[in-house]
Amino acid sequence: MDSIIELTGVDKIYTVxxxxxxxxxxxxxxxxxxxxxxxxxxSGSGKSTLMHIMGxxxxxxxxxxxxxxxxxxxxxxNALAVLRNQTIGFVFQFHYLLPEFSAxxxxxxxxxxxxxxxxxxxxxxxxxxxxxxGLSPVKNYLITKMSGGQQQRTAIARALINNPKILLADEPxxxxxxxxxxxxxxIFRNINQEFGTTFIxxxxxxxxAEHTDRVINIKDxxxxxxxxx
Amino acid sequence: MLSFMIALRxxxxxxxxxxxxxxxxxxxxxxxxxVGLLIESLQISLVNSTMGNAPxxxxxxxxxxxxxxxxxxxxxxxxRYNVVEAISASAxxxxxxxxxxxxxxxxxxxxxxxxxxxxxxxxxxLYSGRIANTRNEILMGKDLAQDLELKPGDWVTxxxxxxxxxxxxxxxxxxxxxxxxxxxxxxxxxxxxxxMFGYGSRVTTIDITTNNLFHADVIANLFKIILDNNDIKIExxxxxxxxxxxxxxxxxxxxxxxxxxxxxxxxxxxxxILAITxxxxxxxxxxxxxxxxxxxxxxxIFLYQGFLVGIAGAxxxxxxxxxxxxxxxxxxxxxxxxxxxxxxxxxxxxxxxWVIAVLAATIAGLVPARNSLKLNPVDVIREG
Numbered sequence: 001m002d003s004i005i006e007l008t009g010v011d012k013i014y015t016v017x018x019x020x021x022x023x024x025x026x027x028x029x030x031x032x033x034x035x036x037x038x039x040x041x042x043s044g045s046g047k048s049t050l051m052h053i054m055g056x057x058x059x060x061x062x063x064x065x066x067x068x069x070x071x072x073x074x075x076x077x078n079a080l081a082v083l084r085n086q087t088i089g090f091v092f093q094f095h096y097l098l099p100e101f102s103a104x105x106x107x108x109x110x111x112x113x114x115x116x117x118x119x120x121x122x123x124x125x126x127x128x129x130x131x132x133x134g135l136s137p138v139k140n141y142l143i144t145k146m147s148g149g150q151q152q153r154t155a156i157a158r159a160l161i162n163n164p165k166i167l168l169a170d171e172p173x174x175x176x177x178x179x180x181x182x183x184x185x186x187i188f189r190n191i192n193q194e195f196g197t198t199f200i201x202x203x204x205x206x207x208x209a210e211h212t213d214r215v216i217n218i219k220d221x222x223x224x225x226x227x228x229x
Numbered sequence: 230m231l232s233f234m235i236a237l238r239x240x241x242x243x244x245x246x247x248x249x250x251x252x253x254x255x256x257x258x259x260x261x262x263x264v265g266l267l268i269e270s271l272q273i274s275l276v277n278s279t280m281g282n283a284p285x286x287x288x289x290x291x292x293x294x295x296x297x298x299x300x301x302x303x304x305x306x307x308x309r310y311n312v313v314e315a316i317s318a319s320a321x322x323x324x325x326x327x328x329x330x331x332x333x334x335x336x337x338x339x340x341x342x343x344x345x346x347x348x349x350x351x352x353x354x355l356y357s358g359r360i361a362n363t364r365n366e367i368l369m370g371k372d373l374a375q376d377l378e379l380k381p382g383d384w385v386t387x388x389x390x391x392x393x394x395x396x397x398x399x400x401x402x403x404x405x406x407x408x409x410x411x412x413x414x415x416x417x418x419x420x421x422x423x424x425m426f427g428y429g430s431r432v433t434t435i436d437i438t439t440n441n442l443f444h445a446d447v448i449a450n451l452f453k454i455i456l457d458n459n460d461i462k463i464e465x466x467x468x469x470x471x472x473x474x475x476x477x478x479x480x481x482x483x484x485x486x487x488x489x490x491x492x493x494x495x496x497x498x499x500x501x502i503l504a505i506t507x508x509x510x511x512x513x514x515x516x517x518x519x520x521x522x523x524x525x526x527x528x529x530i531f532l533y534q535g536f537l538v539g540i541a542g543a544x545x546x547x548x549x550x551x552x553x554x555x556x557x558x559x560x561x562x563x564x565x566x567x568x569x570x571x572x573x574x575x576x577x578x579x580x581x582x583w584v585i586a587v588l589a590a591t592i593a594g595l596v597p598a599r600n601s602l603k604l605n606p607v608d609v610i611r612e613g
Contacts, residue, residue, distance in 0.1 A: 052607050077524055078523050081521045081522065082521060082523075085521020096516040097516075098513050099242070100235075100238045100239060100242040100513070101238060113231060113517075113520060113521050113522050
C-alpha cells in the first residue's frame with residue numbers, strides 16, 4: 001500500500017535558554033493510505049510532539065517528513081498552510097472552536113479558508129457531517145451554548161469538511177465521559193471506513209486504541225513497540 | 230473576505246470593548262475637527278473684519294502730482310480678467326469739513342458710486358439717510374458725523390488745501406466697521422473731487438477686489454507685468470498687513486500641530502488596544518493557522534479591525550464635533566443673538582480629518598497585524 005506519511009530519522013530538540021531537551025529520537029515511521037493507527041504512551045513521552053510534526057504545526061530538528069508526497073521541510077509558510085488546509089484535519093483534546101461563530105460557521109471555516117465562497121456541495125457535506133455527528137438540531141447554536149460532547153463532535157465535523165486525506169486526533173476523548181468517548185471512537189471508525197481517511201489518534205486511553213488497526217507505543221521519545229492488530 | 234468577516238465578528242463579539250475603542254477615536258476626532266473648524270473660523274472672521282470692506286489690490290500714482298493718467302485704459306484692461314471681481318477708480322484728497330464752529334480734517338473719496346459700492350459695501354453700511362444722488366451730495370462716516378454733530382440733510386463746507394471751498398449736502402451716514410474710515414471719510418461724486426483738487430479728468434487710486442483674497446499678491450504681480458507702467462504703484466493687501474499674515478500663519482501652524490498630536494495619540498491608542506486583542510484572540514488565531522489560514526489573511530484581520538473602528542469612530546467623531554460646535558455657538562452667543570465667533574463649516578476639513586482618522590486607524594492595525602504573524606499555532610495548542 002502507498003504511504004501517506006513518512007518520517008525518516010526525526011529528532012526533536014526544544015531549547016529553553018541554554019538548556020536543550022530532546023523529546024524525539026530518530027523516529028522512522030510510515031503510515032499507509034486509509035489506515036487507522038493509534039499512538040499511545042505516557043504523559044511526556046513525546047507522542048503529542050510527534051503528532052504536531054506530522055501535522056506540520058511543528059518542524060523536526062533533524063530528519064525528514066513527507067506528507068502526501070510533499071517533503072514538508074522544503075515548504076514555506078504559505079505552502080504549509082495550504083497543505084494543512086487541504087490535506088490534514090485536526091481534532092484536539094480541547095475543541096478549539098471559535099466562540100464568536102456558530103457550529104455551522106465553525107465547520108465551514110476551513111472550506112472558506114480554501115475558497116471564500118461556500119458552494120452547494122460543501123453546504124450539503126456540512127449538513128451530512130452534522131447528521132453523522134447527531135448535531136443537526138444544534139448546528140446554528142453558538143459554540144458556547146453547546147455541551148462538551150457536542151463541541152468535540154463539531155470539531156470533528158470541522159476537521160472533515162475539506163475531505164482531508166489525513167485526520168490527526170490528539171487525545172480527542174480526553175475531556176469526555178465514557179459514553180461520549182465510545183460515540184467519538186465509533187464515528188472515527190466509520191469515517192475511516194466510509195471516506196478512506198487515514199486516521200491517526202494520539203491517546204493514553206487503551207479503549208480508544210482498541211478501535212484501531214495499529215498501535216504504536218512511544219516511550220521517552222523512542223518507538224517502544226509497533227503492533228498491527 | 231474571510232478576514233473581513235472574522236474581523237467584524239471579533240469586534241461585534243466584544244461589544245463593550247469595541248464601543249470604548251470607537252468612543253475613544255470619536256472623542257479625539259471630534260476635538261480635532263472642532264479645534265480645526267474653530268481656528269479656521271477665527272481666521273476667516275479676522276480676515277473678513279480686516280479685509281471685508283477693503284480692496285485687495287490698490288493702484289496709485291508714483292508721479293509727484295499723485296494722479297494716474299489714462300486710468301480709463303487701465304480699468305478697461307484689467308476689467309477683462311476673470312480674477313477681477315470689482316474695480317473702482319477714485320479721486321481722493323485731504324481737506325477740512327466745517328459745520329458751524331466745528332472743523333475736522335477729512336479724506337475726500339471721489340467715487341463712481343456704483344463701482345465703489347461693490348468694493349466698500351457702502352449702501353450696506355449706510356445706517357442713516359440715503360445714498361448721494363447728485364453732484365452736490367455727499368456721505369459721511371459715522372464718527373465724523375458725530376464729531377460735527379450732523380444730521381441727514383445738513384450742509385457742510387469742504388475746504389481744499391489750496392483754499393477753495395465748496396458747500397455740499399450730507400444725505401447719509403455710513404458705518405464700514407473700521408474706525409479710521411468712519412472718522413475721516415467723506416464720499417463724494419468723483420467729478421466734484423477731481424474739480425476740488427484740480428486733478429482734471431485724472432484719478433488718484435484704482436481699487437480692485439479679486440476672486441482670491443489669498444492670491445492677491447500673485448495677481449498684483451501679474452498686473453504689474455500686464456500694465457508695464459512706471460507711473461503707477463501696485464500694492465496688495467498682504468504687503469500692508471504683514472503682522473496679520475504672521476498671526477494667521479501662527480494660528481495655522483498651531484492648529485496643524487494640535488491636529489497632528491491628536492492623530493498620533495489616536496493611532497498609538499488604537500495600536501495598543503488592538504495589540505491587546507491579538508493576545509485576547511491568540512487562541513482563535515492559533516487554531517485558524519492550524520486550519521491553514523495564511524499569515525497574510527491573519528494580518529488582514531487586524532488591519533480590517535483598525536479600518537472598521539476607524540470608520541465608525543471617525544463617523545461618530547464628526548457627529549460629536551458638530552454637537553460641540555452647536556454647543557459652542559449657543560454658549561457664546563450674546564444676548565443680542567450675535568455669536569462671538571462666526572463659525573464657518575469647512576467640509577473639506579471635515580472630510581480630510583475623517584479620511585486621516587480612518588487611515589491612521591488602519592495603519593495602527595499594522596502593529597497587531599505584525600504581532601499576529603509571530604503567533605505559532607503549536608504554542609496555543611500546547612498551552613491548552
